[in-house]
Amino acid sequence: MEWWVSMPKVELHAHLNGSIRDSTLLELTKALGEKGVINFSQVEHIIMKYNRSVKEVFQLFDLIRILTTDHAILTRITREVIEDFASENVVYLELRTTPKRNDAIGMTKGSYFEAVLEGLRSVTSVDVNFIPHDKEDSRTLFSPNNGSSRKRIYVRLLLSIDRRETTEAAMETVKLALEMKQFGVVGIDLSGNPLVGDWNTYLPALKFARNQGLYVSLHCGEIPNPKEIHQMLDFKPERIGHAICFEKEHWEILKSSKIPVEICLTSNIRTLTVRSIQVHHFVGLYKTKHPVVLCTDDSGVFSTCLSKEYKIAADAFVFTGLGKRESFELSRNAVELIFAERQVKEDLTKYFDSVAKTMGVYKNKIHSYEL
Numbered sequence: 001m002e003w004w005v006s007m008p009k010v011e012l013h014a015h016l017n018g019s020i021r022d023s024t025l026l027e028l029t030k031a032l033g034e035k036g037v038i039n040f041s042q043v044e045h046i047i048m049k050y051n052r053s054v055k056e057v058f059q060l061f062d063l064i065r066i067l068t069t070d071h072a073i074l075t076r077i078t079r080e081v082i083e084d085f086a087s088e089n090v091v092y093l094e095l096r097t098t099p100k101r102n103d104a105i106g107m108t109k110g111s112y113f114e115a116v117l118e119g120l121r122s123v124t125s126v127d128v129n130f131i132p133h134d135k136e137d138s139r140t141l142f143s144p145n146n147g148s149s150r151k152r153i154y155v156r157l158l159l160s161i162d163r164r165e166t167t168e169a170a171m172e173t174v175k176l177a178l179e180m181k182q183f184g185v186v187g188i189d190l191s192g193n194p195l196v197g198d199w200n201t202y203l204p205a206l207k208f209a210r211n212q213g214l215y216v217s218l219h220c221g222e223i224p225n226p227k228e229i230h231q232m233l234d235f236k237p238e239r240i241g242h243a244i245c246f247e248k249e250h251w252e253i254l255k256s257s258k259i260p261v262e263i264c265l266t267s268n269i270r271t272l273t274v275r276s277i278q279v280h281h282f283v284g285l286y287k288t289k290h291p292v293v294l295c296t297d298d299s300g301v302f303s304t305c306l307s308k309e310y311k312i313a314a315d316a317f318v319f320t321g322l323g324k325r326e327s328f329e330l331s332r333n334a335v336e337l338i339f340a341e342r343q344v345k346e347d348l349t350k351y352f353d354s355v356a357k358t359m360g361v362y363k364n365k366i367h368s369y370e371l
């Protein structure tokens with residue numbers, strides 16, 4: 001097996017409905033076509049398109065939204081997404097999703113979340129840990145005496161606020177996240193079409209989330225919006241996603257505040273927000289040892305997976321010294337950026353160290369982030 005597949009990996013930026021399997025997406029679209037809810041021939045080209053502009057990507061998300069407003073489908077997608085990540089040796093997955101209300105089918109944000117939770121519970125083919133450790137409990141997923149040869153994966157959840165939402169709706173999501181901490185919700189994400197919405201709408205909910213002990217990750221700088229980027233960096237989120245359309249002053253704030261960046265190479269290329277992999281800002285951040293983590297964003301929508309992202313990075317930046325050993329370190333250093341509790345970090349760190357030996361990569365850290 002290739003090293004980028006067998007290497008343990010940490011996924012910190014994956015949207016549930018964007019990570020839907022291709023085959024499931026087609027199956028659901030055809031089924032709705034047969035029911036007459038949508039016209040399959042009209043949407044087929046949106047599904048099949050390779051490069052999509054940001055605008056077209058959000059058209060596809062609107063379509064996916066029609067397909068997945070059903071509790072049973074959400075449960076199924078959640079199960080499949082976890083199985084897919086585990087199958088490529090993702091050992092820690094922070095999955096994010098936007099709880100949605102749909103009065104027509106009696107769906108509330110709460111029942112949406114329950115359906116996702118049911119998906120987590122329904123995984124049988126791999127070992128999943130999603131309930132946080134309580135202080136007394138020292139059991140860990142990767143402890144050597146676990147004895148299982150099955151794939152193992154930690155899953156934690158972020159609840160997303162959609163940029164289309166009102167302050168009240170955003171607040172409802174944060175309150176739900178707080179209620180569901182016991183089921184592995186660790187934080188809040190701000191996402192959705194970067195062309196819509198205003199920072200001040202979400203700020204009260206984000207502040208509330210932070211005050212209540214939730215971590216915050218923001219989609220930041222997907223389009224040129226210098227004022228908003230500045231405001232977001234001033235908020236000092238625990239992580240940001242993308243960081244594409246940054247100007248000099250933004251880079252300076254980012255570097256000095258050491259806010260970790262979730263890098264989504266394929267997503268940025270496919271949405272045409274970065275011209276080519278060679279000019280991607282990942283390399284500059286990596287070279288200066290800024291905390292970065294490679295992620296998929298929407299593995300289904302962009303036909304990628306985390307192993308592929310590591311391979312793409314290694315191929316593109318081999319002359320920067322990103323070989324097998326450095327990729328392993330990059331993956332292991334991501335453990336420092338996870339939002340889960342201390343025991344999970346410790347368990348994963350030990351696991352990475354044990355795998356380092358069998359993979360023939362150095363055990364010593366090349367560098368660790370000074371967060």
Ligand SMILES: CNc1ncnc2c1ncn2[C@@H]1O[C@H](COP(=O)(O)O)[C@@H](O)[C@H]1O
Nearest residue numbers: 015016017018061096097098160191192219
């Ligand atoms: C391409 N870059 C991106 N930028 C901003 N938001 C994105 C995104 N990719 C996905 N989403 C957000 O995640 C939702 C799908 O998953 P959930 O329904 O929440 O599970 C999208 O509708 C959008 O709001």
Ligand SMILES: [Zn+2]
Nearest residue numbers: 191219241297
């Ligand atoms: Zn994203």
